[in-house]
Amino acid sequence: MAGKDRVASRRGRPRSAAAEHHAVIMDAVYVLLQEQSVRDLTMEAVAKQAGVGKPTLYKWWPTKAALVLAMFRERIANARPEPVQAKTAEETIRRGALGVIRALQGFLGKVLAELIAEGQSEPAIVRQLFDEHLRGRRAVDAAEIERGKANGELLADTDPELVLDAVFGAIYYRLLLRSAPLTEQYGVDLVKQVFQGVKVRPSQPSRRVADRRVARPGGRRRKNTSNQPPAKPGRRLRAV
Secondary structure: OHHHHHHHHHHHHHHHHHHHHHHHHHHHHHHHOOOOOOOOOOHHHHHHHHOOOHHHHHHHOOOHHHHHHHHHHHHHHHHOOOOOOOOOHHHHHHHHHHHHHHHHOOHHHHHHHHHHHHOOOOHHHHHHHHHHHOHHHHHHHHHHHHHHHHOOOEOOOOOHHHHHHHHHHHHHHHHHHOOOOOOHHHHHHHHHHHHHOOEOOOOOOHHHHHHHHHEOOOOOEOOOOOOOOOOOOOOOOOOO
C-alpha cells in the first residue's frame, strides 16, 4: 500500500507543478510584452523570466507565436465584454464596433497586431486566432443582421458577410496599417456610412415623384408650348 501511495503521490505532483509552471510562464510572457514586441520576444527571455528551462516551453508550445497566442487567449481576449443586443441591428453592430476599437486601443491591440504579423510566416497562428477569437462573434453579428432583414430594418438582399467585412475589416485595416487614428468617432461614422446602403427607407410621396418628373434641372417646370389648353386631371386631350 505504501508503494502505491508513493506512486500516486508522484503522479499527482507533476500535474500541480505543470499548472504552476504554466501560470508563471503566462505571467512572464505578459510582462515581457509590455516592453517589447512579439518579434523581439525570445523563448530564452521567457524561460529566464519564468525560471524554467527552454525544454519546458517547447514541450507545450512548439513556437514562440504559439506561446504568445496561448497568453493572448488566457490573459487578454477573454477579458473583453460580450456584445449586448440592442433594438436595431445597426445599433448592435455599432456597439460591437466601438467595443472592439476600445479594446484595440490598448494592450490587446498591440499584441493582436503583432500576432497577425507573425502569422504571415506561420499561417496556422492566424487561422487559430480567427477560429478562437473572431469566428464566434462574427456569427453572432451575422445573425443580428439577419434579424434586421427579417423585421424590415434592412434590405432583403443584404449580405451579412459583406456588411461585417466593411465594418470590422476597415477597423483592422487602420489597426494594422495605421493609415489614420483608430478612434470611437471613426467607428460611429463608419457604421453609419455602411448601414446607409442597406437600410430600408420610407418611400417618397407620389406627388413629389411626379413633380420631379415634370420639373427641369434647377427646379423650373416645363412650359406648355402647344396651343392646347392644359389638360384637366383625369381627362385626355383629343387629337385635332
